[in-house]
Amino acid sequence: MSDETAGPADQEQASPPPEPPSPAHDPAAPAPIGIERVPTGDPEVDGKLARLGDADHLPADGHLDVYEDVHRGLRDALTALDVRPGPGEAGPRPGPSPSYDHRS
Numbered sequence: 001m002s003d004e005t006a007g008p009a010d011q012e013q014a015s016p017p018p019e020p021p022s023p024a025h026d027p028a029a030p031a032p033i034g035i036e037r038v039p040t041g042d043p044e045v046d047g048k049l050a051r052l053g054d055a056d057h058l059p060a061d062g063h064l065d066v067y068e069d070v071h072r073g074l075r076d077a078l079t080a081l082d083v084r085p086g087p088g089e090a091g092p093r094p095g096p097s098p099s100y101d102h103r104s
Contacts, residue, residue, distance in 0.1 A: 032056035048073040 033056070037049050048070045055066040
């Protein structure tokens with residue numbers, strides 16, 4: 001019998017090609033935890049918070065480096081708020097000083 005004379009019945013008997021194996025789910029594989037980061041409005045702080053997303057793609061033993069880097073950056077940003085302005089830099093204006101000489 002030739003291929004030209006093969007009918008639909010002969011084609012139905014052929015088995016479909018095997019499907020490739022589906023990748024096994026690995027619960028220990030890195031996966032995002034799905035926490036939304038809300039912008040703070042401070043570019044430096046927002047940049048450090050966005051860096052936390054790098055941990056989503058790393059195995060657990062790589063998280064520490066990311067967390068330490070973010071912590072250091074946030075600590076530096078907070079410390080910068082406490083630094084007094086140097087000479088020639090505008091600092092916050094002092095408010096009116098309380099007067100203790102009010103006598104009634």
